[in-house]
Amino acid sequence: VPTFLNATYLMPKDDYDFWNPENGHKPLLGRGNQNVFEDSVAPVHRAGQVHLWEQGHRIDGNLRLEAAPGHTPGSSVLTLVSGGDRAVFVGDLLHSPVQLVDPEHNSCFCEDPEGARATRRRILGWAADHHALVVPAHLGGHGAAEVERSGSGFAVKGWAPFTPYARTAADETQGATA
Structure with a gap:
């Protein structure tokens, strides 16, 4: 659940795509950081609070x-x-x-x-x-x-x-x- 309901979260699109388990990337640590995406990134993205930027x-x-x-x-x-x-x-x-x-x-x-x-x-x-x-x-x-x-x-x-x-x-x- 997003903590800050009025916030916009700025995230680099390349990292969002890389850490998103749906994309099947294999980071060096394997799933060592997966809980971070599931706990802190996915909820604010689902809530429409994320601005993905490039470059x-x-x-x-x-x-x-x-x-x-x-x-x-x-x-x-x-x-x-x-x-x-x-x-x-x-x-x-x-x-x-x-x-x-x-x-x-x-x-x-x-x-x-x-x-x-x-x-x-x-x-x-x-x-x-x-x-x-x-x-x-x-x-x-x-x-x-x-x-x-x-x-x-x-x-x-x-x-x-x-x-x-x-x-x-x-x-x-x-x-x-x-």
Whole structure:
């Protein structure tokens, strides 16, 4: 049963098709993730709340989902461009800090190993060329990496730590009236 009745769920069509058991694909883990599709994807699709996108999807003037295949056929990254600031939220593109400096290394879960390497090189190259922060999902700690090109790979130029958000009295007042 969908939890958020007014939500629209943005899903890459390639992943929807790949994980849908009706299509007969055989993922590396077999049916290891099947319960996720049956429990969390199929119900919102049946309810008509899913928007399947291909190649890319603009969320608003600053946020865009971009296809980043390799880890799975429909893997994606979220890019943020606001004024001169840029960031790319890389999700499953990176599972280890080693992959920041040597994008040739894959996790054991990449459905298309060569595609994952090519996508990692492309996204890290964009981040280096555009001075974008790379925001990983799977690395320990809190922060984002600034990367630069180094030979055939990349180097971590620096880490941009995220500081905890401190609520102010104005925030408390705002929350009470919102």
